[in-house]
Amino acid sequence: MSELVEYPVGSDFPGRIGRTVSESSPAWPAPVRAREGAPNVLFVVLDDVGYGQLSCFGGLVDTPNIDRVAASGLRYANMHTTALCSPTRASILTGRNHHSSGVACIMELATGYPGYDGRMPFENGMLAEMLVPEGYNAFCLGKWHLSPSEENTPAGPFHRWPLGRGFERFYGFLGGETNQWYPDLTLDNSPTRAPKSPGEGYHLSEDLADRAITFVVDAHVNAPEKPFFMYYAPGAAHAPHHVPAEWADRYRGRFDDGWDAYRETVFANQKEIGLVPPDAPLSPRDPDVPEWSTLSADERRLYARMMEVFSGFVSHADHHLGRILDTLEQIGELDNTLIMIISDNGASAEGGVTGSFNEMRFFNMVPESFEDNLAHIEDLGGPSSYNHYAWGWAWAGDTPFRRWKRETYRGGSTDPFVLAWPAGMAARGEVRTQYAHAIDMVPTVLDALGIQPPETIRGVPQSALEGVSFAHTFDVSEAPSEHVTQYFEMFGHRSIYHDGWRAVCPWPGPDYTTAALKNRTFGSPITPEVLEELDRSGWELYRMSDDPAESHNLAGAHPDVLRDLVDRWWAEAEKYKVLPLDGSLQTRLTTERPQTSKPRSRFVYYPGGSVVPAFAAPQVFNRAYSIEADVEIPAGGAQGVLLAQGGDAGGYSFYVKDGRLTFLYNYVGLDRFEVRAPDGALTEGRHLLRYEFEPTGAPDIPHGKGVPGRAELYIDGTLVGAAEFAHTTPLFFELEGLSCGSDFGAPAAEYDPPFAFTGTIHQVTVDLSGELIADDEADLRVLMARD
Template identity: 60%
Template sequence: MSLKEYKPGSTFPGTIGRTWEQSSPAWPQPLRAKAGAPNVLFIVLDDTGFGHLGCYGSPIRTPNLDKLAKGGLLYSNMHTTALCSPTRSCILTGRNHHSNGMATITEVSLGYPGYNGTIPFENGFLSEMLSKQGYNTYAVGKWHLTPTEQTSAAGPYDRWPLGRGFERFYGFLGGDTHQYYPDLVHDNHPVLPHKTPEEGYHLTEDLVDRAVDFIADSKQVAPDKPFFMYFCTGAMHAPHHVPKEWVDKYKGQFDDGWDEFRKKVFQRQLKLGVIPPGTKLSRHDPDVAEWDSLPPEEKRLYARMMEVFAGYLEHTDHHIGRLLKSLEESGELDNTLIMVISDNGASAEGGPHGSVNELKFFNNTPESLEQNIAAMDDLGGPKYFNHYSWGWAWAGDTPFRRWKREVYRGGTTDPFIVHWPKGIRARGEVRTQYCHAIDMVPTVLDCLGVEPPQDIRGVTQSPIEGVSFRHSFDDARAESHHHTQYFEMFTSRAIYHDGWRAVCPFPGPSFTEAGEAFGESAITEERLRKLDAEGWELYHVAEDCSETKNLAQEERGKLIEMIALWYVEAGRYKVLPLAALDRAVFAAERPQITKDRKRYVYRPHTSPAPENVAVHVLNRPHSITAKVDVDGDAEGVLLSHGGITGGYTFFIQDRKLHYVYNFVGEREFHIESAMEIPAGRTELRFEFEPTGEPDLDAGKGAPGRGKLFIDGDLVAQSDISSTMPLLISLGEGLTCGRDDNSSVSTMYRPPFTFRGGTLREVVVDVSGEHLHDEQKERKTVMARQ
């Protein structure tokens, strides 16, 4: 007798008698995918411009991604939102970023439906949809889709990956992380890397290893069960980290600078057909220095920064190749629908001169050309948190204008590759149909023959806002089904409609032309009216894809039509009210999971407290008090916040009490007790008292005097003349009883876990007056996207 199954919720088809032998069984049917259903793999690169991949004309070697393009399709007209979290929300839900409440990153959320940083449950994730179709679902790498205040061990966890339909997760929750000392989360708990940089650790390799393992774990048990994997590298976001041998492959290859890079890439793009014949190279950006005008030492530095980026990208491609090879060797590659995309254009967050420690950039601390030149040989290694200058971002978006965070095509038009040998006949062809990140979900559902669910976990679902482009797979001449698409990012606006594109940059086409830097511009009703009257540009991108000929005057009627259409779309998708990143926006009150307090209690063996929820000690008097039972050989960290790029640490070493303040990786201020710590129950305290005001324009926090106390007795004091004004850490949070990942101080090797006694608790008191400048602090928030 064959096994009888029935759909859960339907009538039991067996028979039930008084005893087992008088009855016949039937079983609720297990959830199974359709026979032959393809695997789905999204590969999301970070901050990778249209002109960065080899198959898009770049001299940077990306053979594995190029191979996907050669064996599949390369799309030349794919668009994103110009920023990471908003785009990622589109990729996973098929809805626009404002519909997802993800107008920007969650760190600058506002109390409006399109801006609250909280993706509603009625906007289901593809992972939630496919898990109901019998798929395994995995997320690996960068997330950055959980409200900032919900990323600590206190949760809630319903908007972590496992709360949004992914069965397994391994990666990091924030916008970026150190590639050698990452802030890792496995499922719902933090973990440490399994080896050190000295032992060869790098995050990209680790992510690929874990991705391969996730797939293999399931396939060895259920080989016919398909998977959906959302694989997101930390690359190519800063820090640009890669072993030196990869960097040296490109030595000297960028010595002719970003202007020549653009020209060469542009010619390759024309030859490859990724841009239409007759396309013009967009203008030299007014914010970018002419390469030939730079002094020789700056050229050497900037060229090396690009060598690091190039090595980083080739290294990333190499490890993606390992993932693809594992699929090929297991026989899964041909029936895996792969989509490769970048979340936005190349990043200009390194500023005009680049950075060897982005913590300086985020703290408004000036870069020293001399220090940066001295660091050149170590760029790419774990010592620095480096980012190239924005001339290379501009070049990476060839042939388009501008970069990430802005809505010219340099910010919104990105590489996109589709590979599915079993489902696509065409090989190595270019597709020009207009597409947007919101189209990925409906295309996948179309390929799988699956209708969008009416409800997920009892929540009625909103309509999918993207459209499928599956019809373009085998028909290069097929018309696009995506006719209209709005854009908005920090009040920069654009609208596409059937080959036309209107753009209203904010604060202007460039910072130079606007006379204002990013983050320094407020939007008012009066200014908005002026922008709508005078600030819009119009491009016929069907004939001028690189936006070189502004037709706003010649086609005034068309422009007015486009502006009106933008407002229609804005109303439909919750885009209003417009908000630039000015003082009022940054100072807006946001909900927290706990009330603000003046006393924070930390205990050993607990999870790290992320930067956004850890005690904020900058620019304010504060004390750190450790209650310890000390044995004769006690040593180790009592409390630590930050890492090699900057932070502070309070510890015992050689029977003495120590405090080290690491100012942006540049200088360590060390205070050491004059006496040894006695055995037994003791109270160890550090106090900081500001002796001056912070100078945020100079990138300096409040100077002060640090003091050490043992059982109430002053045992050491010293001035700390340089403190960080805005941000302590680039991801490495606060830990009690140890210093995880990279070490704050060179005086010990991490984790330097406390031993030789009992550390009961550490109390941080911040009841003194907090000196801060909200206007300058807002720049820090925006830097990490």
């Protein structure tokens, strides 16, 4: 038996110190250990998955591994989120409301108010920061989107990255979305590249599962008794909907009856499961969504395929989650893992009424041709696409509720939630109807683990948790909900739940069609006069027990109940930093925010460096600019990329191929403009290779056209090539970063990446000193691509 003596850190040394070792007895500061038998904790956060999409929630998307978790535990029919990604994720990880954490919306639209500034306060500790001091490992994988975008470069600061918020390992992407075939990846605090290419079988969902398994197994073999907390947030099913074709093909013909029929089938399934009361009505038809029967045969064929691809994407992600579950079972940890699976918001309508083969066209205001999208029907989901389904599928995917992501009707804010802990609860395959919210997940974990919320974290006094535990419902189906009141606010769209009633004040209206009648659109500001009108006549009232889908407005029948709820909303808003109420997008976009570095017009890059995130790359849109590479060409010539940004959905590449200096500009995957030097112009030796672009006209941003211009190539100051570009990208390339000396992702030009330069690059300089022609309102489409 060991005679090792340990003592708590900070207490008096219990050994004896004499003049010599022989006269002394040692003792050691005790390492932090979790209590015997402490469970692992696994959070799985899906992205843009609606209440009526997963098969265990009556949906028609097969998710056998999530179903497996549900069968070993519980489905919560009444779980809520904030209706948007970053705010929900902040709530999940801190146990506080999103405004309390300064995350009113996506990080890129922060404004200078405490509930909106995007700087999550350290007094709102994250679950990782609470569990690591209790003897846990903490791993974060996948989507983060919880640090200010201007801090998400290799220059940091890193204190709001995952490793700065308590996680010990991180592998994933820092922004709101990424290309699933060519992702922008970070390992711990450093940018990294995918281990293989799509041609070699790469996909992000598989890669994240591989890394998650490695993190768990590496820790387990070295400390088998040490529990872990894993936050696993794959990109599925946020656009782009990328998936191997064979997974989409499993759904061939499954959705040919359309979104109207989908809703009816799923609603019947949900009643049979017990998620919805038998006599509850289905929410009414949304006037923004066309009836399936009115569509042409080709429209139905294209839109059905879009849903097949989305479903394959979700099933593929579910399959790789299953590999993680299998690993936990293999090492004997599955039964003693508390698993919580949730989506961050309702299904996404960001594909618009017609959907998109290349979502970058939508965000650049480029009119999409139905014929072009149809011509690419078999490419949907593949490496050449950047696709999103038509919003009829978002409406159907949120069955039985109305509306979708970004709105605080239940379609945006009520989400599937699955929980299991076989070693800690007796219930199997049951449904729970207690009211719950994402802020309740942290309190529930702490309650289940028998851990008190810490009073301080790294010396910072902690705020009180704002969620409540629902652990008492694990084995008691009729236990009362302890979450009685919950407010919601997103872009001025407001609602509140209290004691079985729900009031909603939609903004800019209950749907876009109705809003347009008052000349209001998504992003319209709420003036004091408008707010007075809304509070007087804009609120709706629903009784959840009879009408969970918000089909029958009872505002006229119960004015006293409604007034009480409106007053409660204002009280909650004061309490949780929701004010000032802001329905605008323009104001948020143009807000000046603190920056890590000073504004500049000159950027210098070197080969071998990390990929520069897209938002931090030089913004070459609608302005004069130049790119100059200082290179050495060896005997026999050289080839490869000098500088590249974006990919085949939109971007540019400055490169040498077949001995010719070339600049290729990819306009949202539709047009390719090229300027090339002649054969023999590039010789052995050191050279300055320069590309210049000079606008020759004005942009037409509302119609998706950036400035036209003259493109010129120079070698050592001598003009060697010129071309006229009829138009350019107005707002944003594909969400892929900039790389020097190679092309790390999807190629904008005709070569196989990474196509590394075989000569020597001393540096590449981008100069943006030319005048910028700006359109702030149009830029909003760029930012909203990231939520």
